[in-house]
Amino acid sequence: MENLLKIDLHVHTVYSYDSLITPYELVFYAKKRGLDGVAVTDHDRLDGAIKIAGETDFLIIPGIEITSLGGHIIGLNVHESIPPNLSVEETVDKIHELGGIAIACHPGAPFKGSLKNRVTSKFDAVEVINSSAIPFNHCVKYAEKIAEKLGKARVAGTDAHYGPEIGYAYTLIDANEKVEDIVEAIRKKKCRPFGGPIPLTVRLKRELLGVAKKFF
Numbered sequence: 001m002e003n004l005l006k007i008d009l010h011v012h013t014v015y016s017y018d019s020l021i022t023p024y025e026l027v028f029y030a031k032k033r034g035l036d037g038v039a040v041t042d043h044d045r046l047d048g049a050i051k052i053a054g055e056t057d058f059l060i061i062p063g064i065e066i067t068s069l070g071g072h073i074i075g076l077n078v079h080e081s082i083p084p085n086l087s088v089e090e091t092v093d094k095i096h097e098l099g100g101i102a103i104a105c106h107p108g109a110p111f112k113g114s115l116k117n118r119v120t121s122k123f124d125a126v127e128v129i130n131s132s133a134i135p136f137n138h139c140v141k142y143a144e145k146i147a148e149k150l151g152k153a154r155v156a157g158t159d160a161h162y163g164p165e166i167g168y169a170y171t172l173i174d175a176n177e178k179v180e181d182i183v184e185a186i187r188k189k190k191c192r193p194f195g196g197p198i199p200l201t202v203r204l205k206r207e208l209l210g211v212a213k214k215f216f
């Protein structure tokens with residue numbers, strides 16, 4: 001590996017109903033954490049990711065986290081939205097038809113709408129590190145087993161919903177700073193996951209801000 005990019009492949013913005021991250025904060029915290037780019041993966045919508053990518057010079061990979069009937073699936077480098085509530089297979093096929101890659105995100109995490117044993121060989125990658133998944137070590141082990149069994153690329157992302165959570169996990173990718181090259185490199189397994197869980201103090205601050213947002 002030579003030209004390694006450091007990218008958090010799973011970040012939610014205010015375009016997700018449950019995230020606090022504004023486009024400004026997204027870029028601010030990503031740069032602060034020394035990332036080369038981020039994938040914006042809002043819940044069941046792509047418009048925010050496309051808009052943000054068009055408004056900044058910072059590297060943004062447009063993505064979407066789709067609520068399929070079998071669990072959450074991330075599509076990266078798609079340019080059209082994919083509807084929720086399709087089967088796992090239909091969802092992955094649609095991502096591929098649109099030229100994107102399908103990632104089985106947090107496959108073993110409880111309370112997150114996870115795929116569990118519904119990850120198939122059609123997927124391009126498995127998110128083995130998800131910084132928001134609890135219990136963290138159990139979730140990593142579970143996902144590692146799936147990635148190994150299916151022989152798929154292993155990636156990492158934070159699933160951040162609050163600016164300071166960005167960058168606690170990232171994927172090192174051997175590619176040029178072009179979205180097409182990056183997803184191709186992931187498909188070819190020219191990447192490695194790094195990072196850990198979001199620290200409890202950061203998590204608590206997010207919860208408090210989330211509550212405050214609801215009431216004021």
Ligand SMILES: [Zn+2]
Pocket residue numbers: 065072105106112113
């Ligand atoms: Zn999810």
Ligand SMILES: [Zn+2]
Pocket residue numbers: 010012041065159
């Ligand atoms: Zn997510």
